[in-house]
Amino acid sequence: MLRALNGYPTYSYVFRNKVLLLDFFETTCGDCQYEAPYLHDLREQYSQEGFEIIGISKDNLPPNQIAYNASQMGINYPLLVNDTQVEASFGGPSPPRQSKKITRTPWQCKSVVPGRSIG
DSSP states (O other): OETTTOOOOOOOOTTTOOOOEEEEEEEOOOHHHHHHHHHHHHHHHHGGGGGGEEEOOOOOOOOOHHHHHHHHHTSSOOEEEHHHHHHTTTTOOOOTTTTTTOOOOOOOOOOTTTBBBBB
């Protein structure tokens, strides 16, 4: 289950009847910092038509630091904290094993089942 930065679970019914773009990102990732203004503009342009972006932070930072970094990047959309099981279900890397280090590649996907918890 994905949780907001405040620790509360997030449910997909909040985004009912919206087209979603899920952005798995890190606030310390150069590519993610580069794409943030474009995602901001995309949301501004299409939000009135039912489009929403959900940022899913893969940062290994405290939530207040993630929020601060995201605000510096100009992120204006809801932020959730990543869960590796959820990420894997969307085609991201499988949850890491203790003996291996996984490097990150930025990617996005669109798919949420209405009325179910995200994750």
